[in-house]
Amino acid sequence: MNPILAGIALAVVAGTVVAVSSRDARTTILGLAVVLIGSPVLADPIPAPLGLATRIVGAILAAYLLWVVARDRPGAGVPSAVTGASRIGWPAESLVAAAAFVVGFAAHGLGAPALGSPLASAAGFAVAALAMPATLTGRDVLRVGLGSVLLVDAALLVRAALGGTPDELEQLIASGTLVVLAGTLATLAGSARADGTGGFGFSLEGRTRRHREPDAHPSDAI
C-alpha cells in the first residue's frame, strides 16, 4: 500500500468529519475543500496531470464560491451564520467514518476484481457514511447542500475504486459538476442568509404543503 495515498485517504476522511461536525460555516467549507482536493488524488495510478489539475482547480473554485457566502460581512449588516452541526458530535462521527473506512477497504471490488485503489473505496464509503445523514436529515440549506456535494464526491471515489483512474474528460466533467453543485448551493445559501436573521436555516413554509394564493404570481405587474 502506498503510504502517501493512505495519508491522503485519511486526510479526506478527516476533512469530511470536519465538514459535517463543525457549526462554523467557514470551517465546514474548509473541510469540504480538503475532501474535494484530496479525492482525485486517491487513484492508482495517479491521474494525468491535466486531469488532476482540472479537479483541483475545480475544487478550489467550488470551495471559494461557498466561502464567499459563508464569510462574515459586518459592514453589510449580514449577521454571522452557523450551520447545523452533527447531532452526535465529532468523536462519534469519526468512529462511524472509521467503521465505514474498514468496510470500504474490505469490500473493495464488491465481489469482483476492481481496477482502482482500495483506499479510494475505503474513503468513498467513509465519506458516504457521513454525508448521507447530513443530506437526508439536515435542517439548513448549507448542511444539506454540503452533504449533497460530499455524497456525489463519495460516489466519484467509489467509481474510481471500481473502474480505475478516470480519464481527462471524465475529470473535466466531474470537476464541472462539482463546481455547479457548489455554485448552486452557494446561491441558495446566500439567498437564505440574506433573508432575515435565520442564517442558513430552512424556512418552515417551504417544508410543508401550502396552497398558493391567487395573487402569488406577480401577475399584477401586467
Added chain:
Amino acid sequence: MSLLPFLLVTGLGAIATLMLRDRQRAATRVGVVALIAAVVTGLLIRPSQVIEIGTGGIATTDYLRLFLVLGALVALLLAVVGEATGSRRDAPAVALGILATSALALSLPDPGVAVLAATAGGAFGALVALAPVGGRVGATVGARVLRATAVASTMAIAATAWFGRDLSQLAAQPIVFGLAYLAFALAVAIRFGAIPAHTWAARLTEAVPETTLPLVTALAPAALAIVALAWADASVAPLALDLGSVRVVVLAVAIASIVLASIAAWIQEDIEHVVGYAIVGDAGVVMLAIAALDPAAWAPARTWILSFVVARSAFAAWAAATRATFGTGRITELRGWAVRAPVLAVVLALVVVASIGLPGLAAAEARGALVGLVLDGPLAAAVLLGTLSPLLYYGRLFFFGIERPGRTPRVPWRPVISGIDLTHLRGWLARTWSDNRLVTATGSAALLAVLALVVSAGAFGSPQAAAGLPPTIGISVESFAPGEPLPPEGSDAPSAAPPDATPDGSPSASSAPTAPSQEPSGSPSFEAVPTT
C-alpha cells in the same frame, strides 16, 4: 465540431445570465438572446461528428440535435411566456444550463460520465426556486431539489461504476446486477419526481411559476432517462438475467405514477398542481420503458420522451397564460374560462391531443408499444387505459371552462399596437410589450401547443432519430441522410451484443456498435461463483 458552438452559447450564456442576476432586465435580455442563439446553433449541429479527448470524447447524433433544438425552442417560448406573465429572473439561466449539460450528457458515449453531466443539469434546476423576495422559502425548496439530484446521482454513478469493469470473475450472486439496475432506475424516478419520490417535486410545484416547472421535472431528467435507457440496453439487457423481482419494483413505480398522478391532478384545486402531477404521470411512461429491459423499447421510449417534454411544456405555458389572464389559478375560480378566452381553449385542446394522442400519432403509438412490451393480458389493457387517465383532469378543466360566465366580457385576444413613435422607439417598444403581455403569453403558448402536436405526430423525423444508436466514438453510426449507411434493419437498440459474444459486464460505449440481437441469449453470460 458542430456541437461546440451550442455548448459555448448555452454554457457561457448561463454563466453570463447568472452573473447579471442582480440586474433583472439585462439578465433577461442576455438569457433570451442566448436561447435564440441556442436554437440556431442547435440547428447547425451535424450528426456523426466526433471529438476525441484523451481516451474518451463526445459524438453527435440525429437524436441529440433534435432533442437540443426542441429543448432550446421550448425553453425560449417558456421564457417568453414567463416574461410576459411575470416570472423568476433565473429561469433563462437555468434553461441554458440544463441545455448545456443535456448536450454533454447525450453526446458522451460513456454512461458513467454522462450521468455526471446530467447531474449538473439537475443542480442548475434548483435555482428556479429562488425568488427575489422571500429567499429563504425558495432556498429551502431549492435545497430539496439539490438533495434529490445528489441522491439520484449517487445511485446512478454507483450503478454505472458497478458495470464498468470486467465482471467475469464475479464472486457474488447475480442479484447484484439487479440491484445496480434498480439503483439507476430509481435514480431516474427520483429525478422525475415519480411516485413515491414525488414530495420534492410537489413542493417545487408550489414554489415556482408554471413556466419553470417543465425545465426541472421534464427537460433535465429526460437527459438522465435517455442515458439510463442506453446504459440498461448496453449493460443489463445483454446479460439476459432473470430480473423479474427487480423489474416489478420499477414497474410498480411506473404504474403508480401513471395512475395516481392523474388522480392527484384530477383532485387538485390549482392549475400549477395539475401541471406538476401531469408531468409525473407522463414520466411514468418513461419508467415503463426502463422497466422493459428490452432493446425494442429503445425507439418508442425516446420518441415518447421528445413528445413528453414538448407537450408538458405547452401545458405549463397554457397554465401560466391562463393564470395571468384571469388573475387566479384556482380551478373553481376559473368558471367560464374557455368561453371567455376561446384561444386558450384551443391551446388546451391542442395540448390534450398532443399528450393523449390519437391513433396513428407517433407518441401514442410509442406509448402503446411500451405498454405492450412490458405487460400483457388484462393488466396491459388496464395500464393502457391508465395512460388515458389524463382525460380526467382535462375534462374537469373543460367542465369548468364551458360554464356560463354570466355577463363577464370575453378576454380580448387581438394585439394592441399603436403607431410607431420614431422619436422614442424604445418607449414605444416598452409600451407595446406592456400592452400585449397577455396576447404574447397566449400566442407563445399556442405556438408551443402546435409544436407539441407536431412532435407528437412524429414530425422532424423524430421516430427515425429516436431509433438511431447512441453516441459512439470511432465510427460514424447514425445517419439517415440519403446515400449514407443505415443502421441494420430492425435494430432499434443501442448496443446489445451479438449472441455469440461473451459480455463481461463492461459497457460497450466506446466500442464500435454491433448489430443487436432481438433475442436475448438463453443463459447468463458470466459464471457466478457461489459465496459461502
